[in-house]
Amino acid sequence: AQTVTQSQPEMSVQEAETVTLSCTYDTSESDYYLFWYKQPPSRQMILVIRQEAYKQQNATENRFSVNFQKAAKSFSLKISDSQLGDAAMYFCAYTAIIQGAQKLVFGQGTRLTINP
Amino acid sequence: KAGVTQTPRYLIKTRGQQVTLSCSPISGHRSVSWYQQTPGQGLQFLFEYFSETQRNKGNFPGRFSGRQFSNSRSEMNVSTLELGDSALYLCASSLGWTRGYTFGSGTRLTVV
Numbered sequence: 001a002q003t004v005t006q007s008q009p010e011m012s013v014q015e016a017e018t019v020t021l022s023c024t025y026d027t028s029e030s031d032y033y034l035f036w037y038k039q040p041p042s043r044q045m046i047l048v049i050r051q052e053a054y055k056q057q058n059a060t061e062n063r064f065s066v067n068f069q070k071a072a073k074s075f076s077l078k079i080s081d082s083q084l085g086d087a088a089m090y091f092c093a094y095t096a097i098i099q100g101a102q103k104l105v106f107g108q109g110t111r112l113t114i115n116p
Numbered sequence: 117k118a119g120v121t122q123t124p125r126y127l128i129k130t131r132g133q134q135v136t137l138s139c140s141p142i143s144g145h146r147s148v149s150w151y152q153q154t155p156g157q158g159l160q161f162l163f164e165y166f167s168e169t170q171r172n173k174g175n176f177p178g179r180f181s182g183r184q185f186s187n188s189r190s191e192m193n194v195s196t197l198e199l200g201d202s203a204l205y206l207c208a209s210s211l212g213w214t215r216g217y218t219f220g221s222g223t224r225l226t227v228v
Contacts (some may be wrong), residue, residue: 035217043204047216050216100172101172102164102172103172104161106158106159
């Protein structure tokens with residue numbers, strides 16, 4: 001079964017500091033992609049970063065980077081120099097072709113609070 | 117470039133009624149997926165359409181259905197609404213599974 005687990009329901013960090021959000025996943029697929037999405041109070045799900053499973057190099061997008069450990073099935077998100085606008089729900093997600101169709105599987109989310 | 121558009125943004129329905137939600141994907145995106153988001157269950161996959169064909173369906177009762185038109189716009193329908201159907205319904209479009217998914221702002225459905 002394809003599952004994504006985020007063990008931290010809530011996290012908080014001081015503005016300008018660094019925070020790491022954890023994610024583990026379970027899959028039997030060999031070809032898959034991993035994502036982190038951000039959902040602010042506006043409800044719009046916004047793609048933060050994407051990682052191809054076949055790439056060993058960790059993806060980075062400005063202040064956002066991931067630590068992808070394929071053998072451990074771990075995919076954590078590091079936010080550097082946290083800003084007030086980073087406050088949101090963060091969802092880790094996995095996608096693959098499952099039974100002939102693409103499907104996105106989400107974790108339960110981590111609510112990130114930024115303290116000024 | 118226009119994003120994914122979902123209408124309406126908010127909807128209040130009475131138990132037993134039916135509802136239709138609409139999703140217009142990004143131009144050129146042929147895959148459209150629907151998700152239900154609730155505080156208790158989180159984000160759950162409803163179904164995915166590609167070129168007017170339903171390719172995958174989540175574990176939801178038959179009251180939940182959908183379709184996709186030739187212009188890739190998609191609708192989902194929920195019949196005989198129950199209180200538990202109250203949720204945020206999100207639509208996402210994609211150029212392909214490796215390219216990521218772009219989400220709309222969702223439709224907040226409240227069943228009373």
